[in-house]
Amino acid sequence: MLTRVAAPCILFFAIVFLIFSASPYAKGRRVNIALSNPEPKAVRAAPGDKFSWETITPSEELIWADCYADNQCARLKVPLDYSNPDAASAAIAMIRIHSIVPHNSTNYRGPVLINPGGPGGSGVDMITRRGSQISTIVGPEFDIIGFDPRGIGRSTPRASFFESRSEREIWSSRGNPHTMSMNASADALPRAWARAIIEGQLAGERDDGSLRFINTDHTARDMLRIVQAHGLEKIQYWGFSYGSILGATFASMFPDNIGRFIIDGVADSENYYANEWDNDLIDADKVWSSFIDGCVAAGQEGCPFFSPTATEISEKMDKIYATLRERPIPVRTNTSFGLVDYSMVRRVIFQALYAPYARFPDLAQAFADLSAGNATALFKMSEQPPFECAYDNSGDRLESVLEATFAVTCNDGSRILPGYEDTVTHYQKMSETSTWADVWEPIRIACVAWPEFPQKHFRGPFVANTSFPILLIGNTADPVTPLWSAHKMSQGFNGSVVLTQDSAGHCSISGPSICTQKYVRQYFLEGTLPAPGTVCPVIGTPFPTDDVQISTDAQTVLSLSAADRNLFEAVRDLATTFDIRFPIGL
Ligand SMILES: *[C@@H]1O[C@H](CO)[C@@H](O)[C@H](O)[C@H]1NC(C)=O
Ligand SMILES: *[C@@H]1O[C@H](CO)[C@@H](O)[C@H](O)[C@H]1NC(C)=O
Ligand SMILES: *[C@@H]1O[C@H](CO)[C@@H](O)[C@H](O)[C@H]1NC(C)=O
Ligand SMILES: *[C@@H]1O[C@H](CO)[C@@H](O)[C@H](O)[C@H]1NC(C)=O
Ligand SMILES: *[C@@H]1O[C@H](CO)[C@@H](O)[C@H](O)[C@H]1NC(C)=O
Numbered sequence: 001m002l003t004r005v006a007a008p009c010i011l012f013f014a015i016v017f018l019i020f021s022a023s024p025y026a027k028g029r030r031v032n033i034a035l036s037n038p039e040p041k042a043v044r045a046a047p048g049d050k051f052s053w054e055t056i057t058p059s060e061e062l063i064w065a066d067c068y069a070d071n072q073c074a075r076l077k078v079p080l081d082y083s084n085p086d087a088a089s090a091a092i093a094m095i096r097i098h099s100i101v102p103h104n105s106t107n108y109r110g111p112v113l114i115n116p117g118g119p120g121g122s123g124v125d126m127i128t129r130r131g132s133q134i135s136t137i138v139g140p141e142f143d144i145i146g147f148d149p150r151g152i153g154r155s156t157p158r159a160s161f162f163e164s165r166s167e168r169e170i171w172s173s174r175g176n177p178h179t180m181s182m183n184a185s186a187d188a189l190p191r192a193w194a195r196a197i198i199e200g201q202l203a204g205e206r207d208d209g210s211l212r213f214i215n216t217d218h219t220a221r222d223m224l225r226i227v228q229a230h231g232l233e234k235i236q237y238w239g240f241s242y243g244s245i246l247g248a249t250f251a252s253m254f255p256d257n258i259g260r261f262i263i264d265g266v267a268d269s270e271n272y273y274a275n276e277w278d279n280d281l282i283d284a285d286k287v288w289s290s291f292i293d294g295c296v297a298a299g300q301e302g303c304p305f306f307s308p309t310a311t312e313i314s315e316k317m318d319k320i321y322a323t324l325r326e327r328p329i330p331v332r333t334n335t336s337f338g339l340v341d342y343s344m345v346r347r348v349i350f351q352a353l354y355a356p357y358a359r360f361p362d363l364a365q366a367f368a369d370l371s372a373g374n375a376t377a378l379f380k381m382s383e384q385p386p387f388e389c390a391y392d393n394s395g396d397r398l399e400s401v402l403e404a405t406f407a408v409t410c411n412d413g414s415r416i417l418p419g420y421e422d423t424v425t426h427y428q429k430m431s432e433t434s435t436w437a438d439v440w441e442p443i444r445i446a447c448v449a450w451p452e453f454p455q456k457h458f459r460g461p462f463v464a465n466t467s468f469p470i471l472l473i474g475n476t477a478d479p480v481t482p483l484w485s486a487h488k489m490s491q492g493f494n495g496s497v498v499l500t501q502d503s504a505g506h507c508s509i510s511g512p513s514i515c516t517q518k519y520v521r522q523y524f525l526e527g528t529l530p531a532p533g534t535v536c537p538v539i540g541t542p543f544p545t546d547d548v549q550i551s552t553d554a555q556t557v558l559s560l561s562a563a564d565r566n567l568f569e570a571v572r573d574l575a576t577t578f579d580i581r582f583p584i585g586l
């Protein structure tokens with residue numbers, strides 16, 4: 001067993017990775033206050049992959065087998081290369097939460113496909129962990145379907161270019177740029193670039209011929225196959241974050257196959273396919289400000305890192321940064337050990353920006369401790385389970401891996417110039433857009449030496465008269481998918497509507513809003529869209545504020561109908577346990 005020193009596995013790249021886990025530091029404290037029953041609902045622990053996917057033979061028809069407690073799983077056989085469909089095939093791993101009504105009931109509403117983002121995110125993981133809340137929101141008349149997009153997780157062939165788990169682990173535990181701030185040292189950026197040269201070479205040399213087919217175009221085609229395998233023509237879909245790029249791609253390629261379609265946490269697909277990554281962060285500083293302002297407003301009682309003014313809190317942060325740059329702090333816990341350094345603090349904050357309701361209180365406590373010289377809490381916020389060498393083969397073959405994200409982003413994106421100067425120029429430009437460029441830049445760098453596959457896939461334009469109008473959802477302050485992109489993408493889709501949620505955090509489910517999720521449910525069930533310009537509030541704030549507010553929130557919750565209370569519990573659970581691991585790091 002190797003211990004992951006300095007928790008190198010919180011990887012920071014993809015647009016998001018809505019991998020959810022039962023987080024020890026997400027206790028749902030704020031919104032729980034507003035509930036008559038304040039006990040946080042037990043969050044089901046991530047089920048190790050006890051189910052043996054090899055027992056399912058991939059088939060072109062959907063054959064469901066029981067798996068993971070009370071779900072069903074299937075592996076759908078699809079062409080590896082859609083331009084040569086009789087050649088090799090791929091197998092898409094799927095999981096289903098069955099509707100509560102039988103499929104021959106008139107109340108049955110068919111499958112809803114879910115994508116958790118990434119790219120590189122596993123839909124199977126998302127559904128095993130958070131499927132019941134998603135099902136509560138969408139409605140029990142629907143089947144909820146998670147799938148691992150091609151190349152990822154349990155879908156085969158897998159995008160993987162290390163020869164063993166140990167080889168990958170050893171490589172990634174030493175100066176992995178996805179755990180580094182590019183502002184940590186003078187050589188952080190050139191090192192990230194140099195490492196990407198090696199990774200690009202490995203990707204090319206170790207490719208068995210399948211790597212070039214791991215892209216969003218083909219995943220969209222796979223989604224259509226999933227729909228058709230159900231005997232249906234029209235898709236019902238809810239995609240988060242990168243799932244908005246997958247969604248915009250699908251809707252542009254197959255506009256006549258749209259039944260119900262929500263993209264939530266909407267990225268600018270044009271910018272993504274251009275491999276630019278330079279307008280994702282335009283609201284990230286707004287989210288960080290909401291931490292500072294929220295802490296000031298919450299007072300000493302509500303925020304352990306309190307100071308009377310935002311300026312004073314910023315000064316305390318600068319001091320933490322400066323101190324850690326000079327001297328990292330050694331930390332030991334009973335399960336691991338490592339250093340809290342500048343990079344780690346940057347990453348932990350950035351990660352918290354995705355999920356203020358789950359993380360801001362812990363972040364404030366960790367900073368208060370850090371200011372007093374105790375780095376344990378901060379370390380724990382990025383602590384990873386120890387790396388186990390002795391997994392059996394099935395575990396080895398099915399876990400999500402880092403390379404799957406590169407495979408998708410680099411295959412999808414335009415080629416970037418391989419020279420280091422181009423990376424420097426890009427980083428400088430990014431730094432002018434956001435103070436979080438240091439943690440975002442490595443995503444694009446991963447493609448500097450990617451193999452030069454022919455690029456024949458769909459990459460726009462993202463316009464369509466869809467067979468049903470699509471619903472886009474954006475938060476007023478989303479760190480990586482700004483509201484601006486939802487409006488931009490909406491322009492291409494005739495009849496589409498943008499629903500705004502007034503909260504900080506990534507995707508609607510990072511904030512507890514009954515309003516938003518009722519619109520989601522109505523849309524799926526009745527096909528009604530919110531009026532253009534609708535803005536939904538959330539209940540509560542990440543930091544406890546004053547008693548008046550708390551009691552107002554409590555009143556709101558107490559006045560809910562039983563059905564809405566149920567919905568509220570689902571949104572509260574999602575928001576307060578929303579735990580992002582940048583690709584794969586579970
Ligand atoms: C629906 O299917 C179930 C079991 O497959 C069957 O027992 C029932 O009679 C069917 N109902 C209708 C209305 O067809
Ligand atoms: C890098 O860090 C220094 C010191 O913390 C800070 O002043 C500077 O703004 C940072 N630069 C970037 C590009 O993040
Ligand atoms: C670590 O220590 C805490 C507190 O002493 C204890 O509750 C926990 O079980 C320990 N964990 C392990 C893995 O030993
Ligand atoms: C540091 O903080 C942790 C909680 O995160 C606490 O358990 C520990 O006792 C503290 N260490 C010291 C030396 O105060
Ligand atoms: C949508 O329909 C309108 C009118 O029928 C047509 O002018 C327009 O070109 C269509 N747009 C797309 C993207 O097909």
Ligand SMILES: *[C@@H]1O[C@H](CO)[C@@H](O)[C@H](O)[C@H]1NC(C)=O
Pocket residue numbers: 465494495
């Ligand atoms: C949108 O769809 C309507 C109805 O099909 C059509 O009349 C209109 O021209 C379309 N608009 C655009 C901009 O494509």
